[in-house]
Amino acid sequence: MADRAPGSRNGWGEVTASLIAVTVALMFAFPIYWAFSQSLRNPIDTYTVAGLGVPWINFTPTLNNWIDQLGTPETVRALYNSTIVSVSAALLALALGTPAAYAIARFRFERWKNRDITVWFLSQRILPPVATVIPFYLTMRYLGLLDTKFALVLINATFVLPYVVVILRQTFLDLPVEIEEAALIDGAGHFGAFWRVALPLAAPSMAAAGLIIFALTWNEFLFAVAIGSSDAIMVPVHIAGAIDTRGVQFWFMGVRAMTAIIPPLIIALIAQRYIVRGLTLGAVRG
Template sequence: MPSAETSRRVRHIVGRVLVYGALLLWTFICLFPIYWTVTTSFKSAVDVTQGHIIPFVDFMPNWKGWRSLGLSPDTIFEISTPRTEFISRFENSIITSVGASLLAVILGSLAAYGLSRFKYRFWFMRNDDILFFFISQLILPPVVLALPFLVLYKDLALLDTQIGLILLYTLTVLPIVIWIMRDQFNSIPVELDEAALVDGLSVWGAFLRIILPIALPGIVAAFILSLVLTWNEYFFAALLTGSDAKTLPVMVASQTGSQGINWWSMAALSTAAIAPLVFVGILLERYIVKGLATGAVK
């Protein structure tokens, strides 16, 4: 009969195989849409309709999707109207998403620090009630706000402007940033603030010179989450823009023609839209991990 030590090792090995097998399966499920999108950008219409998946086995890759955007090797140095439009939409997405994320992180960090370090009383509301009020703004579906924002932006001449999208996106992600940063500041001992005040720093000095550097991982995590949400936002971008401030998600959704959806063009656009977020995630990975480890993201 096998010894107890042998049985324990067998159970340990089987357990690890099951765990890693489940992780690999979940990784495949999560990454398959990205793989499908990237490979579809190199397919022809027949390959798309027949569901060919594996390059060089099921189909031969071609540059049809990228050629339709003027981004293929044979068109990249030529004048291309689609490429000009793509660059314009790409710039709009960068300006609006980065601008809104930075503004939301700045305002959200200030609000979260106040809710974490000071006691507020507004009528019957205390700190936790104020925090819940902020996060409760996410309960409203965007379609409910469509008409009010449309009328407001028309009166303020903010329709089809980058600043209009930046302000709206900031309001959209601000509750999430406040929620994240409040937990981040709560994880930092109050004694650090008190020591800074004893050393002669003001409240602003303690916040900027002591607390913010410690909370940097949480700030980066909040910024990346805001960036992803604003970069992928479609509804308000389609509603409040016409030609000047239109973003990439709107351009991706417009890849339809009289014969149906141009899957190869849509896939190429989607791949180009995904790439910056992947690059930012890889570049700031260590900050994201630190933010998760300190409880910045729940």
């Protein structure tokens, strides 16, 4: 009887894991493919094409839907509003959350424990956003900020702030404190050590956190539909607008879905090396 090849069990395990990973990846990629295929179809092809709907095989693709949608003021306004709100909310959350994360990581507070403060920030994500829609709506109406990008920036920055604090707190804890102590000995002061030493070292994690909260704000629907109606319309609300009295216009929904997917995807591809460095900083200690 032939002996089992060394490592064959591990080899089959790796093959099985790879097959499972590929299957899961295809399941998540299928909606993207569906949107891409729908965006290239004529309206009649939406109901007559069978199978997977592969362009040039199952139907003749067209760019008419893209030209039509990208030429409408509503689509341009939605893309502009989503970009402004997402970038502004991410920058505001980083500006507020980074010093808070550094303070929790480096200082000790007498009244509350640092761990309790961190748990409090994290608990803000447990609060259902739907429970705050009416209070936020009434507050923005009182302030005259309904259907404005400024209101959406404030609300989204509030909800993504805990991500910044939790991610960057761990980053600052993983940074060697001796480097900052050397800066303090040289007379830099606490703010100087934070600004000149800790902040540059934490830049990859800040980039990773910034991309995560940008994507969360870009995809946010609940407050976008409650606070913004026309002037402050966002991309998710614009996608939902593909339903009219004739039913769901799949060809337009495909274009709008792709316009929602492409910007975060491009940013992720450009900043992927910073994301990997930021999320793995301190994961392996020497």
